[in-house]
Amino acid sequence: MALVPCLAAEGAARFPDRVAIDHAGTAISYRELHQRVTDLTTSLKSQGVGHGTHLAAIDNTSLTLILLQLSCIRLGAVFAPISPRFPEQQRQQLLLQIDASVIWTAQGKYPGGLPALTLPNTAPAATIDSTPLSDDQAAVSLILTSGSSGFPKAAMHSLANHLASASGSARCIPLQAGDRWLASLPMFHIGGLAILFRCLGAGATLVLPRQRDLLDTLREQPVTHLSLVATQLARILGADDSSSLMDGLKVLLLGGGPMPASLLSQLDTHPVQAFTSYGLTEMASQVTTGPANACGLSGQLLPQRQLRIRQGIVEVRGATRFMGYYQQGQLQTPFDDDGWFHTKDRGRWTQGQLEILGRADNMFISGGENVQPEEIEAALKQHPQIQDALVFPEANPEFGYLPVAVLHCRETLPAPSDLDQFLAPRLARFKRPRRYLNWPSGLSQYGLKVSRLSVARACGLLGPDQDS
Numbered sequence: 480m481a482l483v484p485c486l487a488a489e490g491a492a493r494f495p496d497r498v499a500i501d502h503a504g505t506a507i508s509y510r511e512l513h514q515r516v517t518d519l520t521t522s523l524k525s526q527g528v529g530h531g532t533h534l535a536a537i538d539n540t541s542l543t544l545i546l547l548q549l550s551c552i553r554l555g556a557v558f559a560p561i562s563p564r565f566p567e568q569q570r571q572q573l574l575l576q577i578d579a580s581v582i583w584t585a586q587g588k589y590p591g592g593l594p595a596l597t598l599p600n601t602a603p604a605a606t607i608d609s610t611p612l613s614d615d616q617a618a619v620s621l622i623l624t625s626g627s628s629g630f631p632k633a634a635m636h637s638l639a640n641h642l643a644s645a646s647g648s649a650r651c652i653p654l655q656a657g658d659r660w661l662a663s664l665p666m667f668h669i670g671g672l673a674i675l676f677r678c679l680g681a682g683a684t685l686v687l688p689r690q691r692d693l694l695d696t697l698r699e700q701p702v703t704h705l706s707l708v709a710t711q712l713a714r715i716l717g718a719d720d721s722s723s724l725m726d727g728l729k730v731l732l733l734g735g736g737p738m739p740a741s742l743l744s745q746l747d748t749h750p751v752q753a754f755t756s757y758g759l760t761e762m763a764s765q766v767t768t769g770p771a772n773a774c775g776l777s778g779q780l781l782p783q784r785q786l787r788i789r790q791g792i793v794e795v796r797g798a799t800r801f802m803g804y805y806q807q808g809q810l811q812t813p814f815d816d817d818g819w820f821h822t823k824d825r826g827r828w829t830q831g832q833l834e835i836l837g838r839a840d841n842m843f844i845s846g847g848e849n850v851q852p853e854e855i856e857a858a859l860k861q862h863p864q865i866q867d868a869l870v871f872p873e874a875n876p877e878f879g880y881l882p883v884a885v886l887h888c889r890e891t892l893p894a895p896s897d898l899d900q901f902l903a904p905r906l907a908r909f910k911r912p913r914r915y916l917n918w919p920s921g922l923s924q925y926g927l928k929v930s931r932l933s934v935a936r937a938c939g940l941l942g943p944d945q946d947s
Contacts, residue, residue, distance in 0.1 A: 487516040494682035530555035535579035559621040560667035643798035644763035645676040647781040660704035673764035739860035740773040776832040843872040887918035
């Protein structure tokens with residue numbers, strides 16, 4: 480166990496008058512943030528929140544979630560943010576899974592029976608006398624994995640995990656006082672929570688969006704740093720005022736999967752540093768990071784992480800590795816005797832950078848040949864009309880399975896013959912899709928990644944034994 484200054488207290492000591500959070504146009508200094516965390520911590524303690532309490536919070540990204548996370552760190556409680564877009568039945572299952580004992584919602588009460596927290600509504604005090612300490616090895620968060628292929632797991636992280644993630648990121652991505660990083664990713668996702676720890680460590684400003692729409696936010700609020708997935712970047716670059724939206728941006732951190740070459744080429748006209756990254760919830764966000772490229776490379780290994788490729792599969796460990804999966808009182812530690820976590824991601828080193836080849840559990844066999852859907856998806860995303868692509872196996876009596884592609888296009892779905900011609904120099908014949916389907920509309924998305932299961936179900940590509 481190592482005691483370290485509370486994050487809010489440390490920020491108040493190092494950067495007292497700098498803006499910690501831009502909230503709805505109101506600048507909250509690091510000194511004021513410390514006081515607000517102190518007030519909330521006192522209130523939570525009076526409501527029974529203490530060491531080991533699992534505190535669930537249902538919201539997207541808000542000032543309250545930030546204060547709750549920082550107060551949980553100070554109390555030794557565990558902060559568990561949950562997407563408000565989960566259906567109620569699944570939300571109840573998740574609350575049971577993480578052993579939530581208290582809950583906060585923007586509505587003030589929760590119909591599921593858990594005690595609802597009330598928050599203080601008082602003006603900050605003028606002075607702060609205490610300098611609280613935190614145990615950096617204690618569990619401070621439970622973050623749900625994307626659940627792209629099934630029910631989400633709850634990854635438990637310590638404060639040390641989050642701090643190591645932020646400091647390693649800072650070695651690659653420049654961030655300093657005066658910089659403004661938009662909270663463009665939800666805090667119930669590890670990518671969103673990581674932005675908070677990066678900003679606090681650097682004395683930078685975390686900008687909370689005033690508008691629900693990303694483009695409207697960028698039109699109203701100046702930012703220097705922006706984390707995006709491909710669909711968000713496509714929206715910005717496709718806007719009529721894309722040049723003004725990109726104005727002032729210094730850094731783009733692109734994640735959530737390979738970036739289509741058509742998007743990266745459009746960045747050449749903008750004076751912004753763009754980085755691609757490989758990361759996962761279990762490693763508190765980034766593992767590798769490097770300059771954005773059209774080759775699908777994910778950059779070099781960041782400090783305080785270790786990575787090896789064993790039998791074609793990426794394995795990771797280090798200071799950012801999570802504590803384990805939490806499940807109703809039990810902490811499952813899926814590590815080997817040397818602490819390595821098996822990611823199920825296929826990868827290789829290419830020119831000193833990590834190249835992710837796809838998920839081992841997505842691979843299927845077609846006519847005796849191994850087919851990796853992500854390889855086909857990456858080739859399809861090089862087409863100028865394709866914004867996103869997912870590839871699935873479809874049962875076939877002769878070949879066992881054949882690839883089928885579901886495409887999200889800028890306009891209309893290109894003709895199959897045109898797509899076949901486009902893929903011919905890029906993919907072997909057995910890897911080219913036999914059918915092309917339009918992207919289904921109205922899909923619910925609870926994290927940053929589209930659920931492969933939801934897309935397959937919507938397109939009728941699941942057999943009766945798979946639709947679960």
